[in-house]
Amino acid sequence: MDSRKSVLHAKLESSRCSTPEAARYRRTPSKTLSRTKQRTQTTGLPPDFPCYAAIKHHATVVEQVLRAAKAAAHRVGIVTLSERPWVFESADKYLPGLDVAELLKELQIPVYYAPEHQHESGSDEEDPKVSMKKAAMAEFLQVGFGHDASSDGSLNVVSIGDSMVEKEAAEATVRSVELSKTQPSLCKTVKLISDPSLKQLTDELQILSSKLQPIIGHPRDLDLHVQSPEDLTAQIATLSGA
Known part of the structure; x- marks a missing residue:
């Protein structure tokens, strides 16, 4: 296992339920949920909401994967x-x-809202979403650089998300903060299903909660594109130590 300390970037999303009676419910676009800068009181889902039991189970899995990430990564x-x-x-x-x-x-675990880093973004030729996320990721890495880097100045970064934006931003960020002259930093990206059902997302997170270490410990860069929860399990199984 690579002795370099790891940094894990994760994305938290809600997802649609796959049962017919809940088909009309979809994720609320993030920009329409709130325009305020202060957190306001939000009413939770009623117990009779379709798939409520599955959603509540999903919440426990979200907690599991966040705790697992913190335990596995620096x-x-x-x-x-x-x-x-x-x-x-x-x-x-x-x-x-x-x-x-x-x-x-x-x-x-800090939360970085990428639009707040728009003024720090790169050239006009770059995708604005990638640019904003890259700026936010760079701030996260640089804030803790003295603790995150190994003695040779290299980093071990893992980015998990459901779009190509995370992958591209993470790769660009690692290149931008590369400081080691002797050992290159590692960038490992896990691109999850783009529009999963609730069950698929729960299954993906459940797998990750017990399988982060093979990803973190892999001695080379990684670029995993997940087609299904079963595919995620299979790809992780091919890694050394899985």
């Missing part, structure tokens, strides 16, 4: 393209029984 951060305070408001609404704000405080 530092963990959440980077989102949504506007403040979407992470907490959407969690209050869609993750019954889980106080995400308190959990992230306990685990010392």
